[in-house]
Amino acid sequence: MYSVILAVVLSVLPVTAFAKSIVVLGDSISAGYGIEVQHGWVALLQNKLADLHSSYIISNESISGDTSAGGLARLEQILSRHKPDILLLELGANDGLRGLSPPEMKNNLTEIVRRSQKIGAKVMLLGMKIPPNYGKRYVEMFYEVYPQLSAELKIPYVPFILEEVALNPEMMQADGLHPNELAQPVIGEKIWGYLQPLL
Numbered sequence: 001m002y003s004v005i006l007a008v009v010l011s012v013l014p015v016t017a018f019a020k021s022i023v024v025l026g027d028s029i030s031a032g033y034g035i036e037v038q039h040g041w042v043a044l045l046q047n048k049l050a051d052l053h054s055s056y057i058i059s060n061e062s063i064s065g066d067t068s069a070g071g072l073a074r075l076e077q078i079l080s081r082h083k084p085d086i087l088l089l090e091l092g093a094n095d096g097l098r099g100l101s102p103p104e105m106k107n108n109l110t111e112i113v114r115r116s117q118k119i120g121a122k123v124m125l126l127g128m129k130i131p132p133n134y135g136k137r138y139v140e141m142f143y144e145v146y147p148q149l150s151a152e153l154k155i156p157y158v159p160f161i162l163e164e165v166a167l168n169p170e171m172m173q174a175d176g177l178h179p180n181e182l183a184q185p186v187i188g189e190k191i192w193g194y195l196q197p198l199l
Helices: 002-012 041-051 068-082 093-097 102-118 136-153 181-198
Strands: 020-026 056-060 086-090 122-126
Touching: 020 068, 041 056, 041 181, 068 102, 086 102, 086 181, 093 102, 093 136, 102 122, 102 136, 122 136, 122 181
Parallel strands: 020 056, 020 086, 086 122
Antiparallel strands: none
């Protein structure tokens, strides 16, 4: 009897009742700085999931200019609101551009990963790079944070997500830092290849 009632209840519940949550926690690269948000890589990933009739819904909690410390400060509210099954973590570039401490950035990202995992979320790290004018040693220290975190915390990471677009002027905005609309499908496809195993 109870199984019949349950079946009836499940049949009338909206599909969203069974939706799984993906949260993107990032900065301007994920927020779609300088382009229409519906053309950003996050929106393109959601479209791909919809085309595949996936139950995952992406919530974009990215803010232009955000740092690893800013993301950590916002994290508890985000986790409480979305209870994500998957967290795509794209932070750190603004730490580097401001010359902040790579060890401090690593600590912040580590805490974000651990708190997210504590509620059952799978975390994937999206790697970034910064311009070489900050000096070879600093740039190396910055970029090493991502593979180090991946190995230490046993989480997947995508090496520099702008690899295919950063040196292509046709895919970058005039500031040379932010990808334009043409670059978004390229970024989305790169991330998609790493995301699929987590779904």
